[in-house]
Amino acid sequence: xxxxxxxxxxxxxxxxxxxxxxxxxxxxxxxxxxxxxxxxxxxxxxxxxxxxxxxxxxxxxxxxxxxxxxxxxxxxxxxxxxxxxxxxxxxxxxxxxxxxxxxxxxxxxxxxxxxxxxxxxxxxxxxxxxxxxxxxxxxxxxxxxxxxxxxxxxxxxxxxxxxxxxxxxxxxxxxxxxxxxxxxxxxxxxxxxxxxxxxxxxxxxxxxxxxxxxxxxxxxxxxxxxxxxxxxxxxxxxxxxxxxxxxxxxxxxxxxxxxxxxxxxx
Numbered sequence: 001x002x003x004x005x006x007x008x009x010x011x012x013x014x015x016x017x018x019x020x021x022x023x024x025x026x027x028x029x030x031x032x033x034x035x036x037x038x039x040x041x042x043x044x045x046x047x048x049x050x051x052x053x054x055x056x057x058x059x060x061x062x063x064x065x066x067x068x069x070x071x072x073x074x075x076x077x078x079x080x081x082x083x084x085x086x087x088x089x090x091x092x093x094x095x096x097x098x099x100x101x102x103x104x105x106x107x108x109x110x111x112x113x114x115x116x117x118x119x120x121x122x123x124x125x126x127x128x129x130x131x132x133x134x135x136x137x138x139x140x141x142x143x144x145x146x147x148x149x150x151x152x153x154x155x156x157x158x159x160x161x162x163x164x165x166x167x168x169x170x171x172x173x174x175x176x177x178x179x180x181x182x183x184x185x186x187x188x189x190x191x192x193x194x195x196x197x198x199x200x201x202x203x204x205x206x207x208x209x210x211x212x213x214x215x216x217x218x219x220x221x222x223x224x225x226x227x228x229x230x231x232x233x234x235x236x237x238x239x240x241x242x243x244x245x246x247x248x249x250x251x252x253x254x255x256x257x258x259x260x261x262x263x264x265x266x
Contacts, residue, residue, distance in 0.1 A: 002120055002152065003037055004028075015118075032063050036111035040123035042104040046095040052103075053091050055110055056080075063114045079109040083139070101132035108139065119143075122154045133160070140164050158201060162186050170194050173225045173232035175248075180257030190259040192239045231262070239263055 001008050004020045013020045015035065023031055039045050046052055053076075060072035077087050083105040095103055104124065111119055121140065125133040137160050143149040144164075155161050161168055162182050169179035170193065178191040189195045225232045234244040241262050252264040 003035065004031070029063070029065075033065075033114040034116055035118045035120065036114060036116040037120045037122065038104075038107055038111050038124045041127055042100060042107045043095055045107045045110075046103065048095050051092060051094055052098070052106055053087070056090075056106075056113065059110055059113045075113060076109075079112045080106075082112065083109045085109065100128040101135075104128050104132070104136060108136065112143075116149060118150045118152070120152045120154075123156070124153075125160065126155070126157070137164055158186060158197060170197065173222070173228075175232055175260065176251075176258075177233065177260050178257060179251075184255060184257040188255055188257065190254050190257055190264065191233075191261050192237050192263075193233050231260075 001013055007021055046055055056076045057072055060066045060075055066072040066075060080087055085105055125136050140151055141164055144151060153164055165182045168182050168185045169176045170185060172193050178185055178194045186198060189198055225235060230246045231244045231249055234240050244262055249260045249262045251258040251260045254264050
């Protein structure tokens, strides 16, 4: 929805005071230059039948507006070098000829080409090995701190979320249950779901066993929670109050964080 791909069923999404879903042709070009995305699966970002540099040149021409091939090449070389890659190593190759870490770095490079102000990063390190994750996350921190690029970072990984974020929003079944500065949310932990998330983090030594043994709830239970008139977490919350089932909680300000929980009403 933020990227303008899906229309919201209610409300509106605004970027720099413009409705994302009502942009005209010139405004769309401007928006695509300002807002870029990095997706979870780097191999889905690139068509396996097209050479990777094709995407880089198309982005440089169509989004950044560089008509000269020399100008486009110069900009592409700049962003690839920033990601510890080079154009000569990329040219003539298809996505499947690169490792997961390499192709995700190229995905980041493609997103950086138009010099965006905002990058939407959707689970950008979940499909690459641990040795490469910290490199990508550190790149995000450098882009944020030194190049003033903002990020909306979507993840299930609380450790990388805490490391890279200024502010965090915790969601459960489509609703934000707690949000605020990273320390206030993940260290202080007010909402029962936030506490459950942090306490369930596995010992790194036992992570693989934990992932194998952990099970998800049945889809019908998830659907029931999404449709609940009250707090979505009420069905499994150990702190549930009588009003939680039928009344959606307000967001109460607690120690600098916003917490959607009736426990904090008073």
